[in-house]
Amino acid sequence: MRFPTALVSGRLVRRYKRFLADVVLDETGEEVTAHCANPGSMLGLKQEGARVYLSLSDNPKRKLRYSWEIVEADGALVGINTAHPNALVEEALRAGLIPELADFGTLRREVKYGRNSRIDILLESEAAAPVYVEVKNVHLMRRAGLAEFPDSVTARGAKHLVEMSDMVASGARAAMVYLVQRPDCRAMSLARDIDPAYAAAFDAARSAGVEAYALGCRVDTAEIAAERLVALDP
Structure with a gap:
C-alpha cells in the first residue's frame, strides 16, 4: 500500500x-x-x-x-493507522503470502455474519469451505523483537473469536490474521496481562479450530506492505 x-x-x-x-x-x-x-x-x-x-x-x-x-x-x-490493515492483508492474501489461505476464488470485504457483526475478509471458492478472516493490527512491543496484542482491553475482539468459533462449528474455516505494522519484530505473542479475557477467548477459539497467523510489515514513508510470516507464540 x-x-x-x-x-x-x-x-x-x-x-x-x-x-x-x-x-x-x-x-x-x-x-x-x-x-x-x-x-x-x-x-x-x-x-x-x-x-x-x-x-x-x-x-x-x-x-x-x-x-x-x-x-x-x-x-x-x-x-499506527488501523484503517489500513484490512487492505494490507488483502494484498498479502492475493500475493499468496499465507499458503494456508492461498487457494480461493473470490475475496470479499466487510461481509455480515454472526450476531450483528461483519467479518473483515471472506474467502470463497467452489471446491472448499469458506474462510472467515478477522484482521487485527499489532504495534505493541515491550520486549525487543516481540510484538504483542492487544495493547488495551478489547471485548469486541473476544466477541469476534466466539463468533469465528461458531463459523467453524457450522462447517466453515476461520482464521485470525495479526498484522504487525513494525519491521523490528520477528515473533508475536498475546499480551495476556493486559487482557486476560481476550487471551482466554483466543485459547478457546484455537481449541475450536480457529486458525491464527501473523504477518510482518515493511514500513517506510512511501509504502507499508506485509512481506513475511512472523512466528506466532501465543
Whole structure:
C-alpha cells in the first residue's frame, strides 16, 4: 500500500480523546491537529516529542486535513493507522503470502455474519469451505523483537473469536490474521496481562479450530506492505 502523496513529518505534542493528536510540523513550525485512526491505547507509541508522519488530504469536506500514519519508536518506523490493515492483508492474501489461505476464488470485504457483526475478509471458492478472516493490527512491543496484542482491553475482539468459533462449528474455516505494522519484530505473542479475557477467548477459539497467523510489515514513508510470516507464540 503506497501513500498517494508524500507524508509530512513533525513532532508529537500529545494524543488525546483517542482520535486526536496535536503535532508541530517540521517544515513550518505550525501546530496542527491530526486525526488518529487508532482506538487502542498506543502503549509506548505516544511519547511527547516523538517524530511522526502525517498524510494530508485535499478533501474539502474533511474537518481534519491531516491523518497520523507512522511514528518513530525504538529506532523503527511503526504504522499506527488501523484503517489500513484490512487492505494490507488483502494484498498479502492475493500475493499468496499465507499458503494456508492461498487457494480461493473470490475475496470479499466487510461481509455480515454472526450476531450483528461483519467479518473483515471472506474467502470463497467452489471446491472448499469458506474462510472467515478477522484482521487485527499489532504495534505493541515491550520486549525487543516481540510484538504483542492487544495493547488495551478489547471485548469486541473476544466477541469476534466466539463468533469465528461458531463459523467453524457450522462447517466453515476461520482464521485470525495479526498484522504487525513494525519491521523490528520477528515473533508475536498475546499480551495476556493486559487482557486476560481476550487471551482466554483466543485459547478457546484455537481449541475450536480457529486458525491464527501473523504477518510482518515493511514500513517506510512511501509504502507499508506485509512481506513475511512472523512466528506466532501465543
